[in-house]
Amino acid sequence: MTYTASSMTGYASHTFELPCREGLVSATINIKVVNGRFFEPTFRLPHALAHLEPILVKRLRDVLVRGTVYCTIHIGTLFALTSRPMVSSVAIEGYIEAMKNVQKRLEGKDDGVVDPVAFVGLPHVVEFVEDPVDAAIADQIVTYFDQAVSRLTGEREREGLALAVDIASRLDRIDELVAQVVVRAKEVVAQKRERIIENLKEFISQIGSLDETVDAQVQHAFSQLDKLDVHEEIVRLETHSANARSILMTDVLEKGKRLDFTTQEMFRETNTIGAKGGDGLLASLVINTKVELEKIREQVQNLV
Numbered sequence: 001m002t003y004t005a006s007s008m009t010g011y012a013s014h015t016f017e018l019p020c021r022e023g024l025v026s027a028t029i030n031i032k033v034v035n036g037r038f039f040e041p042t043f044r045l046p047h048a049l050a051h052l053e054p055i056l057v058k059r060l061r062d063v064l065v066r067g068t069v070y071c072t073i074h075i076g077t078l079f080a081l082t083s084r085p086m087v088s089s090v091a092i093e094g095y096i097e098a099m100k101n102v103q104k105r106l107e108g109k110d111d112g113v114v115d116p117v118a119f120v121g122l123p124h125v126v127e128f129v130e131d132p133v134d135a136a137i138a139d140q141i142v143t144y145f146d147q148a149v150s151r152l153t154g155e156r157e158r159e160g161l162a163l164a165v166d167i168a169s170r171l172d173r174i175d176e177l178v179a180q181v182v183v184r185a186k187e188v189v190a191q192k193r194e195r196i197i198e199n200l201k202e203f204i205s206q207i208g209s210l211d212e213t214v215d216a217q218v219q220h221a222f223s224q225l226d227k228l229d230v231h232e233e234i235v236r237l238e239t240h241s242a243n244a245r246s247i248l249m250t251d252v253l254e255k256g257k258r259l260d261f262t263t264q265e266m267f268r269e270t271n272t273i274g275a276k277g278g279d280g281l282l283a284s285l286v287i288n289t290k291v292e293l294e295k296i297r298e299q300v301q302n303l304v
Helices: 047-064 089-105 135-207 212-228 231-249 255-277 280-300
Strands: 010-020 023-034 039-044 067-075 083-087 126-130
Touching: 010 135, 023 135, 039 047, 047 067, 047 135, 135 231, 135 255, 135 280, 231 255, 255 280
Parallel strands: 039 067
Antiparallel strands: 010 023, 023 067, 083 126
16 A cells, blocks of 8 residues: 655755855755744845745745744855945044034043044944845745755655555455444444343243333343444544545645544544443453554644
């Protein structure tokens, strides 16, 4: 059997080089995805790449469907790529005014020309601003981002396949347990029927005739047998198990949610079988079945 599934968790990193004023600058894209009910992206981008976030979010949404995503893009020497120095005339004028006030307090009378070099190292006089990257660089970053997403997808599919195989093996175990439940349930009903018949015979022999009291007792006794019948629950449980396999084998969206709902239904039928059984061996089989179902439920939480 061929199973297909995608894990919700994954990590991918891609390092590349971009052309800049000084030759080439190194850049790295990191994408990490953890479990989440919805698609929730968080980006940490340099200011020069902020305008690319909507494009990158859309590309992730189309591929990942759901999950909590953390994405960072780091550029080694951002100054060489987009930064440029900008002189603040406001800051310089403020420093000149401050120096004049100092001179007045010291009663200094210096009307000389102020050396501009003296201002370069002062805070806020020269600041570096980041311009958005040009269209050519932006296209390259988006291309490299797609490559990182492709790596992430491959990792998620490999992990998802391992999870699918594990889930399928547990479904096999559940099928084996259900087959044992079928056998034991028939034995329990047969034993209960024999006891009821013996009790009725003894009751009738004491009463001596089939009056209305005896008839009511007979109906009550056999209604108890009907309550022990778990045939319908077993049929539904087998149907849900087959449906779970079908989900693993077909190419459908959000397999994790579908399998989660199916597992809930399997739990419901299994609990009903246990409640109706009233037998130690049957209860043991039900517990083992629920253990496998719980393990499946843990695994499907990791599937998209």
